[in-house]
Amino acid sequence: MTELSDELLVAYVDGQLARKQTRAVDKVLDQDDVLAARVDALKHAHARLEAAFEAILAGEEMDVSNVSVPQVDGVVVSWRTVKVALAALGLAAALALAVAGYGWPVSLPGLSFAPQGSGTATLAVAPPGNWQEEAARAHALLSRQTLEVGLESQANYDFVALQLAQILGANPKLPNLEPQGFRFVRAQALRFGGEPLTQVLYLGAEGGPLALYAKKGDEKGGSATLTEGRFGDVRTVAWSEDDVSYLLAGQGSDAALMRIATRVKLEPAPPMRNDPKPQTPVNSALEKRDEKS
């Protein structure tokens, strides 16, 4: 019988050995039934451990899916946290804001922490509705124009801006968010209450999409100031300007979304977009003259 230690065999079973070592152990196992049985026993033990841990996780996921309105059972502030708060009062204020203002979108039963004097600390996710109902709501936003804005045109930024302006009957902003790390992906026209609604989609290096919605006219109660909102996991910032109502929606942090919304709002209004002039020698000459002047 070949002498191979449990250290080596466990490393082999765990895939921690180098390729050469693994091949060497493979050869030994082919010829040594005792060692092969030992490896099988180790693998069997690992498999049962994994199954046991999976069973716990299944229970935890069940807990999380049974999201409930958090209990307000007082503050549980550990000394560890108190020390931090004493070390930096600014941090304590930030924590209070984070917990009171934003809270956790989901909470495990009994896992909530409410700040003193606050009625609720967390915002529970509304129970998911019937999927058909949700799909029907989403479908109601689609219009014929949604599909008429061809994907092939999306590469032309100016053309997309022109199409959106035509669809909306106003000049919505089509901000370039590359400096913020979000690339433009596509834009489309939707419909709300029979009126057009545009959606411009961006994607960052990771995470979900960022969308800028625009609709002609000031919303009732709409404000020029940026107003935060939240719908489940989706954070929003809404505002109105130049007869266009905007809604920026994403799943990042509230503060980051607000900064992007501020950046969009500060961007100057786009010039009135007209149909592009056909490329003729005369038009080219006029454009060159305009550029020189």
Added chain:
Amino acid sequence: MQAEDFHDSVRPGLIAMLPRLKRFADVLVGARDEGKGLLGRALQFMLAEQHRYQRGTVLDVWAFGEVYRQWLHELREQKDPVGRAKIDDARFGELFYPEGDGYFDAPVIAYLGALPPQQRLTLLLVYGEGFEHDDAARILDVAPDTIAARLVRISAALADRLSARPPAQAAAIVETLYPEGLRGSP
């Protein structure tokens, strides 16, 4: 402001890994309710301290480590930390079948329950979570070699136990030393 700032904020990441963090806390303290409490306090601390989260650090390594450090911190404040670290077998068993109808591998559960918390966590992190030894070592604040040594010791002992070979009699061991053909020959 970069997209990383937007998406790397700690809170959404923590929310996404809540079930895993909860399992970690439960296995650590050995009971569901205590696990909830521990995780709640750790999350609260992480929220306050999220500025300490360093970009480039894997979020789950940081978060699991914070839960573990929170437990250590609370344990050190106990008058009887050793007694406190002991778990109740029945409540530990409940972790595996929350609704009363689930997986129940009694020998494995009993074995896990008898292990010290750090050893249970080592198994969970490597075999349950799939962490590399280095990351598991960072979480538990030990050397990677310690993780490897624990795994060998625990795995070998569990494999022995699950093999369920009854202890052999001394005479029987001598008997097996001689191949059948040679028995009785001069």
